[in-house]
Amino acid sequence: MALSRDAYRALEAIVGPENISEDPAITLGYSYMNFVPLLYESPRLAPFLPEAVVLPGSTKEVSDIMKVCGRHKVRFKAFSLGWNVAATVGGEGVILLDLRRMDRIIDIDEKNMYAVVEPWVRMAELEVEAEKLGLAVQVIGAGAGCSVLASSTSGWGYGTKGTSIGHNCRNLLGVEWVLPTGEIVRTGSVGTGAGWFTGDGPGPSLRGVIRGWSGALSGHGVFTKCATKLGHWPGPAYPERTHELPSIGMSLPQNFKLYIANWPDWDTLADAFYKLNECEIGMSVWATPPATIALFASGTNNEALQLMTSLPPEITNPFQLQIFLAGSSMGQFKYEERVVRDVVAETGGQLVPLDEEPLKSLVPIYLMYFVLTPTMTRAFRIGGEFSTTFGAAESWDISIKSAKLGTELISKWPLGQVAFWGGGYQRNQFAHFEGAFMYDHTDPEQRKATRGFSDEVLNAVIDNKLGFPIISAGAVSEEVNKTLSSTYSNYALWLKKIKKTIDPENLADGTFYVEPE
């Protein structure tokens, strides 16, 4: 279904002929995406192409585009850095707004510790600027190439510095939002001209409506600016690089230290996790599947395999936490070091010595991973694809129950292993622990098994009361809603009501969120 010539010309008049295309050579590229096999039969190519790709350069242009969509009954989807299948169009008759021309860091408020960004600002760009001012960004696990705004306003937000900075759903402050009607709304303090420092009020907060825990994934309109909370960065303004691409590392200042500790089982590890967070220490207290260091520190699969098979057993122990300390003062740093040693000893854990090779040279690479996670893309190198399961915002006890169950469930499927990754937020007692696995997306049997295993996990989280899971392809979708909604307060009915109120003409493509009744 091609766009009517009237609609195309109206869009072209807004952005100029150089910023709109319906050439299949362009539109096809926007449907080639990761996570596709979880939703569709195809290994990589989503079945729908955008009717046109439009590149607005300002909030006004986005608003004008929404109005044209309303007049011509054309649906739309927002696309920032495009790291997720949820940024593809979910059906026919949908145009895609590629927001790459809106790429400015508008402000970094050093005193009040937040940044105001447009959609195409990548996490790495903001982190580099923030570090110069002693501030840090909650870079998500997907890595430094993702959009700060998309992560804050529209989807997910998990990542290693969540321990100290928080999940990005909670870091969202003021928002500039173009509704599907074309109306421009500014929420929180920015709505009253008082600056961007809070996302709430006057009156009830809209942050739950805007995104909640999972995100509306463009099902509510287009966010054109947002403020996001920054954390404290007690490291150098210009960190020193220790290794060459692709595994660049970062040297450790004297107030930084990485500890790796192993426990005999999940339960003792959970005890330690609670105690470490109770003491409110660490820039990051995280459980990264141990063998993934081989991915971070290698340029090819052969190198990764060599490293993986040569790592000492204490580094590949599955019941492991990596604890990254960054002291604001040497006094605080020494206190945190004592806490780590005491808690590890009290809970029956063991620290891994990191001052001898081969581990010594890996420490700067670990550090870079915790600060910037530039490496997660390598998840695609080994298997071709990856997917994730479980991962509710829950207590660590629930998280380790998920890990035990996931390990058991996957063994019935021809899929290899599930590796659990996650940690806590804001030095609190809740965490997320997701079970990721890699598979060969070119093999139809593996694609089928991936969907089968994922469905089995959805039912298992309900039966075992493991909390609302992460769904990698779309936080929610109509299929997922059908399975989960009645267990979780009939949330889909509420989402439908919200969607209908915000988007009465159903113009925002809600395939990966919710469709109206």
Ligand SMILES: Cc1cc2nc3c(=O)[nH]c(=O)nc-3n(C[C@H](O)[C@H](O)[C@H](O)COP(=O)(O)OP(=O)(O)OC[C@H]3O[C@@H](n4cnc5c(N)ncnc54)[C@H](O)[C@@H]3O)c2cc1C
């Ligand atoms: C290897 C890998 C690992 C991952 N690990 C993590 C992880 O650890 N933590 C995590 O949080 N996520 C993770 N993800 C999931 C996800 O891809 C990211 O969360 C990321 O934020 C996607 O952002 P993006 O910048 O590429 O945005 P996009 O893919 O462009 O958009 C993401 C969603 O937000 C919508 N959107 C984008 N911009 C706007 C806007 N301006 N207005 C309205 N809606 C908009 C899109 O339509 C889409 O639905 C991972 C993904 C991959 C591929």
